[in-house]
Amino acid sequence: MNRSLLWLVLGVFCLASAHGADSTRHVVIITLDGCTPRMFQDEYAKTLKSLWSRGCYTWEAQTVMPSVTMTAHASLLTGLTPARHGVNSNDWRPEDGEGLNATTLLELARKAGLQTAFVASKAKLRQLDKPGTASVSYYPRSAMEELGYDPAKPDGPRRAPFDTVKAVRKCFEAIVPNVLFVHFAQPDLTGHTFGWESDEYVYAFRQLDQQLGVLLADWKRTGFLEDNTMIIVTADHGGHEKTHGTNEHSDMTIPWIVWGPNVRKNHELQTPVRIDDTAATAAYFLKLKVPKTWDGRVITEIFR
Numbered sequence: 001m002n003r004s005l006l007w008l009v010l011g012v013f014c015l016a017s018a019h020g021a022d023s024t025r026h027v028v029i030i031t032l033d034g035c036t037p038r039m040f041q042d043e044y045a046k047t048l049k050s051l052w053s054r055g056c057y058t059w060e061a062q063t064v065m066p067s068v069t070m071t072a073h074a075s076l077l078t079g080l081t082p083a084r085h086g087v088n089s090n091d092w093r094p095e096d097g098e099g100l101n102a103t104t105l106l107e108l109a110r111k112a113g114l115q116t117a118f119v120a121s122k123a124k125l126r127q128l129d130k131p132g133t134a135s136v137s138y139y140p141r142s143a144m145e146e147l148g149y150d151p152a153k154p155d156g157p158r159r160a161p162f163d164t165v166k167a168v169r170k171c172f173e174a175i176v177p178n179v180l181f182v183h184f185a186q187p188d189l190t191g192h193t194f195g196w197e198s199d200e201y202v203y204a205f206r207q208l209d210q211q212l213g214v215l216l217a218d219w220k221r222t223g224f225l226e227d228n229t230m231i232i233v234t235a236d237h238g239g240h241e242k243t244h245g246t247n248e249h250s251d252m253t254i255p256w257i258v259w260g261p262n263v264r265k266n267h268e269l270q271t272p273v274r275i276d277d278t279a280a281t282a283a284y285f286l287k288l289k290v291p292k293t294w295d296g297r298v299i300t301e302i303f304r
Helices: 003-018 046-052 069-078 105-111 123-128 163-174 186-194 199-222 277-285
Strands: 026-032 056-062 116-120 136-138 179-184 229-234 253-259
Touching: 026 069, 026 199, 026 277, 046 199, 046 229, 046 253, 069 105, 069 123, 069 277, 105 116, 105 179, 105 277, 116 123, 116 163, 136 163, 163 179, 163 199, 179 199, 186 199, 229 277
Parallel strands: 026 179, 026 229, 116 136, 116 179
Antiparallel strands: 056 253, 229 253
16 A cells, blocks of 8 residues: 555544444445335245345334435435435426535535535435535436336336446445445336236336445445444335325335344334335434424334
């Protein structure tokens, strides 16, 4: 290691230590847009089963109202309810300013000197990627083709390009993130196109499980999974028929699973979990100071 790089590494380590953060720890938060809890128990979802059966899980976690992508992700990243973070539109509105007017988990981590990465397969989520809070950001395409479905060629070959996986790999070429946020849009896209109870929706989820398997294989091969890494997988909302956004159980209920060091194995959580608990739990694991202003709580039941 050359002298300049050595001083840079030492500087980042000292900054993180000064803020109480543990720079040797890593949190990966994966959101599967529009994914219902029943799919996590699908017999072909072997990657996700390998996580929740060796970690903690609940199939009764709750999202926020309105149960839509932007509002729910804002709560996930800020630890705040919609009434407090103010993101009630499901669209990216440039007139609202450069981004979210609330402290996010990535912002908290960056201020502590940690490395952060933001990967979202819906471009509108860039409103939640506050400038300067992500060390690297990528926005892979959000389209049915990502699943191998081309609406213009329904009988064509189903070969997904794995664009989101490729974007995550680019992150690791640049940094080793302490906080990695990854968003997959495929379940939501398929639900709106074919319906949340359709065979196409099931196929989309199973194909997505394969993509997650590729990522886990990458991380296992490089040693990232052995490096004090915690993985949280959840969804922003569920769905019914070809829509969502209501307070119906099918829209509001989401899966929430955690895998990692000192996390209980094959443990079904009894503590009620809300989507805004995600940021607080991740911050706690990283030894960041969880803001008292956050509505989300640390789900301590996950730890042994």
